[in-house]
Amino acid sequence: MSKSNNHGHAAEHAYHAIKGRLLRNEWPDGTYLRETELAESLGVSRTPVRDALRRLAVEGLVETIPNAGTRVRGWNAQDLDEIFGLRSLLEGYAARLAAQRLSEEEIGELRTLCEEMEAIVARGSEDRSRREALAPLNERFHTLILQGSRNGRLAQMTRQVVSIPLVLRTFTRYEPEEIRRSMSHHREMVEAFAARDPIWAESIMLAHLQAGFAVMKRNQANPTG
Amino acid sequence: MSKSNNHGHAAEHAYHAIKGRLLRNEWPDGTYLRETELAESLGVSRTPVRDALRRLAVEGLVETIPNAGTRVRGWNAQDLDEIFGLRSLLEGYAARLAAQRLSEEEIGELRTLCEEMEAIVARGSEDRSRREALAPLNERFHTLILQGSRNGRLAQMTRQVVSIPLVLRTFTRYEPEEIRRSMSHHREMVEAFAARDPIWAESIMLAHLQAGFAVMKRNQANPTG
DNA sequence: ATCGTGGCTATTGTATACAACTTAGACAAT
DNA sequence: ATTGTCTAAGTTGTATACAATAGCCACGAT
Structure with missing residues (x-):
């Protein structure tokens, strides 16, 4: 039997999913990652998505601009x-x-x-x-x-x-x-x-x-x- | 005119407030930081408090144990x-x-x-x-x-x-x-x-x-x- | 007496509703 | 033509409601 629910793992799931897509270079540099969009595509709410984006910002893969959104970070x-x-x-x-x-x-x-x-x-x-x-x-x-x-x-x-x-x-x-x-x-x-x-x-x-x-x-x- | 509200700064405020108390050693090592408690004491909701605690966990000042809480980290x-x-x-x-x-x-x-x-x-x-x-x-x-x-x-x-x-x-x-x-x-x-x-x-x-x-x-x- | 079991409470994790800010574009005034 | 302002839509930030998990205590069985 699989677990009846995914509870307790949504944020972790979102983190790995988004990170995977970043590492596979699926978005061009500077792309704004919209929380609603990601949430829908992952089948979770915005809350765990925000969690994941914050973690990725700490790692430097994305950058969060207050009140404007978080976007894919490029490197020169x-x-x-x-x-x-x-x-x-x-x-x-x-x-x-x-x-x-x-x-x-x-x-x-x-x-x-x-x-x-x-x-x-x-x-x-x-x-x-x-x-x-x-x-x-x-x-x-x-x-x-x-x-x-x-x-x-x-x-x-x-x-x-x-x-x-x-x-x-x-x-x-x-x-x-x-x-x-x-x-x-x-x-x-x-x-x-x-x-x-x-x-x-x-x-x-x-x-x-x-x-x-x-x-x-x-x-x-x-x-x- | 002062800003009519503190909107947009609650998470930042929570982060600095909690970090300040951690740096002033106000809690013994291992103390569980309860989200509700902190939220009430800061006059904000749990959401920005969670945000702040995650950031502090990345910095290593606290550690988050899934489904159990985050507690003050001590050093040997x-x-x-x-x-x-x-x-x-x-x-x-x-x-x-x-x-x-x-x-x-x-x-x-x-x-x-x-x-x-x-x-x-x-x-x-x-x-x-x-x-x-x-x-x-x-x-x-x-x-x-x-x-x-x-x-x-x-x-x-x-x-x-x-x-x-x-x-x-x-x-x-x-x-x-x-x-x-x-x-x-x-x-x-x-x-x-x-x-x-x-x-x-x-x-x-x-x-x-x-x-x-x-x-x-x-x-x-x-x-x- | 001890160990296992079951429910209860407190706490975290998630979803949703709402408030405020940012930005873009149209329109008006110079 | 250019600049400024205002309005409106879309997005983030925050609050609250709800779901589910973990730990604890009481209770019962052996």
């Missing part, structure tokens, strides 16, 4: 620089802490993730499907490191910052050499963790993110490769 | 370590960026703030009143640096992290030597900015925060000096 080059600077700072710090705090089991799982990702790359499938197979493993890899930092606030803040560039990931194309480099970074990071070397771990994390940023910037410049 | 030693680690990371980064980006006018204002704070210290009034006179100037000093980083998200994140230790500031006693050291840090930071030296600026900011943390930890150990 400077925004991307800001976000990437913060992300590097936070994830670099997380890697530094994680090197001292990850359990052997967690390091083992990171190593397994490396192997799985390398297997996918070795299979050499079409670009789009490979990216879709890689994404959840890569996300798990980074999430494990955040957890390994044993700093809950750091993990939460990082998730906030990282959610924004996700919007752009769909458009990013990696060259074969760049994929290999990314895999190599993951490998080396695990080694740094195993060696319990915070500086090594942080450095390679910074290089890893910086390289990814470079790829994204190149793709922003030439949108349709 | 580990929480304080986490918060301070993050604050150092973020404000250090801000100082590094600000060294390259602050305008000459802003550096001038920082220098003026130093002089004003030193004047207050030289006056040598009673500890409590001195602290109250110093606090807004010190806050302005740090805020200027955050703005000078020209990274809005960094400034916003830092404000989030910094608001929490504010709760504890009331209990913190500085020894004369510590006050002098703090003033000296401010001075040196301005010099680092004037020299446009990011590493110097970041280093002295880290030392400044670390020293403040040490004072707070000492006071936590012996609560009533």
Whole structure:
């Protein structure tokens, strides 16, 4: 039997639904998200929709203008620089802490993730499907490191910052050499963790993110490769 | 004519009122903040109160437990370590960026703030009143640096992290030597900015925060000096 | 005596009704 | 032609009514 009702979950549902549509880029930048409209399309009232929009505003995905509405937030080059600077700072710090705090089991799982990702790359499938197979493993890899930092606030803040560039990931194309480099970074990071070397771990994390940023910037410049 | 009504400001009012009471430590840790109660005491309905509580939960001052309520969040030693680690990371980064980006006018204002704070210290009034006179100037000093980083998200994140230790500031006693050291840090930071030296600026900011943390930890150990 | 069960109360979550503000457009005056 | 004002529609902000959940206490069964 399903629950007789959806009570208690409407706000959560609205949040995930709207966030999903934002991450899939379904609205152009600047679009006003009308509460009534969203409420009807989701089958709930305006109250939980407002709740969800406020949360998304905190995360920076939309901006709320008092008495006028909330609209989809777009990012220019400077925004991307800001976000990437913060992300590097936070994830670099997380890697530094994680090197001292990850359990052997967690390091083992990171190593397994490396192997799985390398297997996918070795299979050499079409670009789009490979990216879709890689994404959840890569996300798990980074999430494990955040957890390994044993700093809950750091993990939460990082998730906030990282959610924004996700919007752009769909458009990013990696060259074969760049994929290999990314895999190599993951490998080396695990080694740094195993060696319990915070500086090594942080450095390679910074290089890893910086390289990814470079790829994204190149793709922003030439949108349709 | 005053505005005929307070419409449009109830949520904002509720937010500031509740946050103020939280920062003044009016409720013990773990106290459940009942929406109806707060609404009546503020003369508004539950709707804007809920809004305010959600915002405060994002900032980490309270925690919301689904279907049970939101309660005042307390911090243990580990929480304080986490918060301070993050604050150092973020404000250090801000100082590094600000060294390259602050305008000459802003550096001038920082220098003026130093002089004003030193004047207050030289006056040598009673500890409590001195602290109250110093606090807004010190806050302005740090805020200027955050703005000078020209990274809005960094400034916003830092404000989030910094608001929490504010709760504890009331209990913190500085020894004369510590006050002098703090003033000296401010001075040196301005010099680092004037020299446009990011590493110097970041280093002295880290030392400044670390020293403040040490004072707070000492006071936590012996609560009533 | 203890454990399980059932209803009761208090509180949160959601829906709806209403008030006030913002904005756009038409019309008039200069 | 341009500017200002007024009106009206649409949207957000707030209040209130209602639904449903969670925790607690009393009560009964074993």
